[in-house]
Each structure stands twice: as C-alpha cells, then as structure tokens.
Amino acid sequence: MKTTMHPINNTKPNILVVGGAGYIGSHMCKFLVRHGYTPVVLDSLVYGHKEAVKWGPFYKGSMENKDLLGHIFQKHKISAVMHFAAYCYVGESVTEPAKYYRNNVSNTAILLEEMIKYRINNFIFSSSCATYGEPVDIPMKEDHPQNPVNPYGRTKLMVEQMLEDFHHAYGIRHICLRYFNAAGADPECEIGEDHRPETHLIPLVLQAALGKKEGISIFGDDYPTADGTCIRDYIHVYDLAQAHLLALEKLLNGFSAGHYNLGNGEGHSVKEVIRHASKITGQVIPVQIAGRRKGDPAVLVGSSKKAIETLGWKPQFADLETIVETAWKWHKAHPEGYAT
Ligand code: UFG
Numbered sequence: 001m002k003t004t005m006h007p008i009n010n011t012k013p014n015i016l017v018v019g020g021a022g023y024i025g026s027h028m029c030k031f032l033v034r035h036g037y038t039p040v041v042l043d044s045l046v047y048g049h050k051e052a053v054k055w056g057p058f059y060k061g062s063m064e065n066k067d068l069l070g071h072i073f074q075k076h077k078i079s080a081v082m083h084f085a086a087y088c089y090v091g092e093s094v095t096e097p098a099k100y101y102r103n104n105v106s107n108t109a110i111l112l113e114e115m116i117k118y119r120i121n122n123f124i125f126s127s128s129c130a131t132y133g134e135p136v137d138i139p140m141k142e143d144h145p146q147n148p149v150n151p152y153g154r155t156k157l158m159v160e161q162m163l164e165d166f167h168h169a170y171g172i173r174h175i176c177l178r179y180f181n182a183a184g185a186d187p188e189c190e191i192g193e194d195h196r197p198e199t200h201l202i203p204l205v206l207q208a209a210l211g212k213k214e215g216i217s218i219f220g221d222d223y224p225t226a227d228g229t230c231i232r233d234y235i236h237v238y239d240l241a242q243a244h245l246l247a248l249e250k251l252l253n254g255f256s257a258g259h260y261n262l263g264n265g266e267g268h269s270v271k272e273v274i275r276h277a278s279k280i281t282g283q284v285i286p287v288q289i290a291g292r293r294k295g296d297p298a299v300l301v302g303s304s305k306k307a308i309e310t311l312g313w314k315p316q317f318a319d320l321e322t323i324v325e326t327a328w329k330w331h332k333a334h335p336e337g338y339a340t
Contacts, residue, residue, distance in 0.1 A: 002058045004041075012036040015248065016078045018063050018111065019085030020056075021048025024126065024182055024237055026191045028082060029055040031241035037248075040076045042068070043085065049338035052191050063111040073118040080122035080248055081115060083108065086155065089199060090130065090295060093152035104155035109162060116170045122251040123163065124244055127176040129233075129261070129300055131157040139233075139303035142178070142259050150295050160259070173256050175247040180233035180263030180302045182240055184323040185330035192330030193237075194337035201270060202234070202324060205277045206331040208285045215286030218270050219293040231267035231299040236317035236326070246311040260311060263302030264318045276324050 015032055019025040020041030025048070029039040032055070039056040042063060050058075057076065061068045063085055072078065086104040087093070093100040115123065130153030131146045148154045159176075166172040183202045185192035193203050207213045221228040243262050250258075268276075278285050307313040317323060 004056060004058055005054050006033065008033055008038050008056060010036045010038045012038070013079035013252070014038045014040055014076045016040050016042060016072060016076070016081045018042045018081060018083045019048065020058075021045060021050060021053045022084055023193045023195065024240055025082075025084035026052035027186060027237045028084065028241045028244055029053070030186060030191065031238060031245060035245055040072060040078065042072060047087070047195070049194060050340040051338040054190060062107065064107040066110065066114055069111065069114040070118065073114070073120060078120055080124065080251060081111070081120060082124045082244060082248070083111065084126050086126065088152065090150050090152045091199070093150055093155070094295070097151040100151050100155050104152075105158050105162075108159050112162070112166055112172060116166070116172065121171055121173050122248070123172055123174040124247050124251070125159060125163060125174060125176045127160055127178045127259070128153065128156045129178050129180050129263070129302055131160065131178060134297055135300060138299055139265055139301045140261065141303045142261055142306055164257070167257050173251050175251060175255075175257070176259045177240070177243055177247060178259065178261045178302070179240060180235050180261070180300060182237055183234045184236040184238070184317060184326040186238070187326045187329065189330050189333050192334060193327065194334070196337070201232075201273055202277070202327050203331065205274055205285060206281065206328055209277060209281035209283040209328070210331060210335050212335065215288060216274060217288050217290035219290055219296060221289050222292075223298040225269055225298055227269050227271045229270035230296055231269050231301065233263035233265065233267055233301040234273075234320060234323050235263050236315065236323050239315040239317055242316070243307055243311060243313045246313055250311065260307040261302040261304045262307060262313075263304050264315060265301065265303055267299060267301040268320050273320070273324070276320055277328070280321065280324050280328050
C-alpha cells in the first residue's frame with residue numbers, strides 16, 4: 001500500500017474506487033475528497049496511470065485478488081464500492097471477447113462475492129449507453145430496449161443483470177450509471193484523459209492540434225445526420241463524478257437499486273467537435289474522410305431527466321466548448337500524457 005500525495009483528513013466514510021487510476025476513476029477520487037470522503041484506490045495499472053492516483057491510499061492489484069480485497073475491506077472499513085475497472089475498447093471486445101468477459105464480468109462477480117462476504121452492501125457501477133445497442137427512440141430513456149451490439153456492451157448489461165440478482169438474493173444495493181460519451185478533464189489540470197491506445201474522438205483531435213498526429217480521420221460522412229457525421233452526447237467527467245456522489249449518498253441513505261442515464265441530452269456531430277477544437281486551440285486540424293467504423297450508430301443521445309429529477313443531478317460543464325476547453329488545457333500541459 002502506498003499513501004498518495006494529497007493528505008486527507010476527511011470524516012465521511014471510506015469508499016473503495018476500483019479503477020481509480022483510470023480516466024473517470026481518478027476524477028472521482030479528487031471529487032470524493034473535495035466532498036469529505038476518503039477514496040481507497042485499487043487498480044491493476046494495466047490501463048491506469050500511477051501518476052493519476054493522488055488521493056487516498058493506493059493498492060496495485062486486480063479485483064480478482066480475494067486476499068487483497070479482504071485486506072482492504074477490513075483495514076479501511078469500506079462503506080461502498082465504486083467500480084470503474086472495466087476494459088472499454090469496443091473494437092477489441094469484438095476480436096478478443098474472452099478478455100472482456102473475464103475482466104468485466106467474471107472479475108466483477110469475484111469483487112461482488114467478496115463484498116457479500118465482508119457485508120459491504122453498497123455498489124456503484126459504471127454502466128454504458130452501449131447496453132442499449134441501436135437506438136429505437138432518441139433521446140434514449142432508461143426503459144429503452146437493451147440489445148447491445150458488441151461484447152463490450154453485453155458485458156456491461158450482464159453486470160447490470162447480475163446486480164439485480166445479487167440484490168434480490170444477497171441484498172446488494174446498487175446504482176448503475178449509464179454514461180454516454182465521457183469527455184473533458186479536471187480544470188485544475190492535475191488529471192486528464194490518457195488512454196493507450198487512444199481511440200476517442202476528443203483526445204485524438206487535440207493530439208492533432210498539438211501536432212502529435214497528422215490529422216483526424218472522420219469515420220464516415222454519409223450518415224443520415226445534418227452534416228453526414230455521427231452524433232454523440234458528450235458529458236464532462238466531473239459531471240459524471242457529481243452523479244456518482246449523489247448516487248453514493250442515496251445508497252448510504254438506504255436506497256436499494258436503480259439505473260440512470262448520464263448525458264447532456266444534446267448531440268454534437270464529429271465535424272462540430274472538430275470545429276470547436278479548432279476554434280479553442282487556434283489550430284487548423286487536418287481532416288480526412290475514412291470509411292465508417294463498424295458498430296457506430298448514427299446518433300446516440302440520452303435523456304437524463306431521471307437523474308436530474310430523482311438524483312438531483314445538476315451538470316456544471318454541459319456545453320461542448322467547456323468540455324473541449326478543459327480537455328485542451330490538460331493536453332497542452334501534458335503533450336505526452338502521463339509519465340507513468
Ligand atoms: N470518431 C472519428 N474518428 C476518430 C475517432 C472517433 O470519426 O478517430 C467518431 C466515431 O466514429 C464516433 C464519434 O467519433 O462517431 C465518437 O467516437 P468515440 O470513439 O470517441 O466514442 P464512441 O461513441 O465510439 O464510444 C463511447 C465510449 C464507449 C462506449 C460508447 C457507447 O467511448 O466506451 O460510447 O456507444 F461504449
């Protein structure tokens with residue numbers, strides 16, 4: 001165990017953040033500390049970055065390590081678990097599904113079993129709009145049919161279903177948060193988005209603005225949208241963190257189970273994102289039109305009415321400009337990403 005760089009004197013409960021060295025998990029840790037909680041990070045560092053763990057005790061290891069989980073649960077008196085440790089490359093999940101079913105499903109089952117053993121009943125799960133598959137209605141609501149079109153989405157749905165069964169059988173209380181497109185970074189620039197390999201639109205566009213890439217390939221400009229490119233609902237990583245905090249407090253106050261979409265309810269096309277990035281960075285971003293990427297729906301936009309009305313969620317960084325600006329600030333300050 002290593003203690004990280006920001007000393008914490010919080011009085012609220014300790015929260016285990018599995019995947020706390022990753023993009024969303026690390027922002028969650030900073031947000032938890034700001035609100036009086038102590039994050040305890042468990043991360044294998046397969047995709048996470050040691051440098052992103054700056055708050056609370058840190059354990060390097062996998063959620064399938066039962067001894068380590070037992071040790072953490074006992075030593076830190078954990079009140080709730082937040083799970084950000086899924087693998088999330090949609091394309092890879094098609095070519096290497098075993099890796100996704102093992103990590104995202106089997107290892108999550110191990111984590112939950114250990115929670116049951118140590119009587120830890122509160123679980124917040126990073127789910128995805130990928131559980132819905134091809135949209136039938138836009139904006140998508142929580143009762144939209146769930147027919148995922150790739151193994152990644154299926155693993156997320158399986159965990160949602162597992163949680164329902166574990167709730168009935170073992171009393172695991174849980175909230176599943178279905179993210180749309182997570183984006184942006186800590187405006188104080190301490191942490192940001194660094195996936196290796198990077199496949200997400202906004203970081204790739206910003207790498208092109210920095211001259212780290214020759215330009216950006218637009219995956220299809222013949223979709224049935226106004227400018228022919230795909231439309232997505234981008235949601236700031238701190239707005240996701242705020243929703244997790246509200247979900248946590250709801251569970252700690254006795255709520256039993258629920259599912260919430262997290263998006264801004266507004267779609268932006270790939271071309272629109274590139275235009276904003278060009279304006280914010282002051283750089284010309286070279287573009288080439290490539291073929292469609294397999295499995296990309298034309299439009300994914302969510303309705304988050306339920307999270308707003310029943311969790312009390314109030315997104316603070318909703319406009320695309322702010323999302324791209326915060327991401328740009330981090331990329332400009334860390335052109336090579338994290339060092340570790
Ligand atoms: N895109 C490009 N060029 C690129 C990269 C992306 O044109 O170089 C396009 C994609 O085709 C898509 C849009 O930009 O239309 C956004 O792509 P991202 O890869 O950034 O995000 P996705 O919408 O594919 O994926 C996100 C999350 C996944 C989640 C999925 C749900 O990253 O984890 O939403 O469908 F599963």
